[in-house]
Amino acid sequence: MNQFFSMLDHALDLGRSFVLAVIVSSSGSAPRSSGAKMAVFENGETAGTVGGGAVEYASIREALDNFGKKASWTRTFSLTEKGENALNMACGGQVEVSFVFVDKSDQPFRELFARIKKGFNENQDLWLVTKCDHGAVTDMGVYDPVGGLHFFRKTQYLSEDQQAQLFKSDPTVLPGEPSFMAEPLNDSGYTYIFGGGHVAQALVPVIAAVDFKPVIYEDREDFCQPGLFPGVHHVIRGDFGAIKPQVSLTSKDYVVIMTRGHAWDYQVLAQVLKSPSAYIGVMGSRNKIRATKERLLADGFSEEAMERIHWPIGLAIKAQTPAEIAVSVGAELILCRAQLREAHRSEQGEKREGRVCPAI
Numbered sequence: 001m002n003q004f005f006s007m008l009d010h011a012l013d014l015g016r017s018f019v020l021a022v023i024v025s026s027s028g029s030a031p032r033s034s035g036a037k038m039a040v041f042e043n044g045e046t047a048g049t050v051g052g053g054a055v056e057y058a059s060i061r062e063a064l065d066n067f068g069k070k071a072s073w074t075r076t077f078s079l080t081e082k083g084e085n086a087l088n089m090a091c092g093g094q095v096e097v098s099f100v101f102v103d104k105s106d107q108p109f110r111e112l113f114a115r116i117k118k119g120f121n122e123n124q125d126l127w128l129v130t131k132c133d134h135g136a137v138t139d140m141g142v143y144d145p146v147g148g149l150h151f152f153r154k155t156q157y158l159s160e161d162q163q164a165q166l167f168k169s170d171p172t173v174l175p176g177e178p179s180f181m182a183e184p185l186n187d188s189g190y191t192y193i194f195g196g197g198h199v200a201q202a203l204v205p206v207i208a209a210v211d212f213k214p215v216i217y218e219d220r221e222d223f224c225q226p227g228l229f230p231g232v233h234h235v236i237r238g239d240f241g242a243i244k245p246q247v248s249l250t251s252k253d254y255v256v257i258m259t260r261g262h263a264w265d266y267q268v269l270a271q272v273l274k275s276p277s278a279y280i281g282v283m284g285s286r287n288k289i290r291a292t293k294e295r296l297l298a299d300g301f302s303e304e305a306m307e308r309i310h311w312p313i314g315l316a317i318k319a320q321t322p323a324e325i326a327v328s329v330g331a332e333l334i335l336c337r338a339q340l341r342e343a344h345r346s347e348q349g350e351k352r353e354g355r356v357c358p359a360i
Helices: 002-013 053-065 107-121 160-166 198-208 262-272 286-298 322-346
Strands: 018-028 037-041 046-048 072-078 093-102 126-133 136-144 148-151 172-174 179-186 191-194 214-218 234-237 254-257 279-282
Touching: 002 018, 002 037, 002 046, 002 107, 002 179, 018 053, 018 126, 018 136, 037 053, 053 072, 053 093, 072 136, 093 136, 107 126, 107 136, 107 179, 126 148, 160 172, 160 179, 191 198, 191 262, 198 214, 198 322, 254 262, 254 322, 262 279, 262 286, 279 322
Parallel strands: 191 214, 191 254, 214 234, 254 279
Antiparallel strands: 018 037, 018 093, 037 046, 072 093, 126 136, 126 179, 136 148, 172 179
């Protein structure tokens, strides 16, 4: 998402106007949900996606056919074979897409993109807020817990109660006239990978591509070179036996333990189990896991504490090579994140039993 808005900001720097297409609602078997967005340039080039296929093609044609109007409007596409606005699809359902013309000289949008860039650079929790009047986007804004809510065309007021309803872990719509949609752009959590070996080197680009922010923690200088980890947020060289001076784990953070040996794995695991981390995964054989569990119990850790651990790490896809293991671990992280978001939606404020994100 950071890359998408950086591209749009750069396009304005180059003097290129574009139409921003945003899915404001969807139902049935729609390819993407609320918040998916795509920019369409006058020459037909695009950035981002609203799901591909017929919906995306129709959205591109809609944007190009109306590019010269320099306006905002909304279209509903029906994912059916017949009927009004039908796209000759058998999926069923419909998608409502709002189109916003962004002029190359539009200062409010420059301010919007600057605020988004600042939020990403400072790793803030960040939401994009879209205001719709009668289905058409009329204003956009940014919210972060520190700086609050700022719209960029007109002054808008949302009560604390309205904001509490909007700013969640998934795109959320506050109905009414006007209506408001809030889409999370950035989660301040990191994914700390303890160990910089071959699997870690394969894992970093996999999870960076799906919006995790990987941080490598290693004690060996040769394995602390950022060039080994395409997409890494940053690299820390430190002592596995004392991570706290450089790492302060929160409930938004994920932990992946894959050091060069079980002794270092244990040192890290004994520390992170005392943290509120959202996910803890440990790579290793079942014999190693059994021995580590016995040692944890002997050192006073409870069975309940160990239920938080994903071991052996990753989904069971019979992975063998570092690249295959990276896919397995990446898939488990995606699953865990989705489960956490689902829990946040359905169990607001309720305490979950068992593992935070149970294994399959």
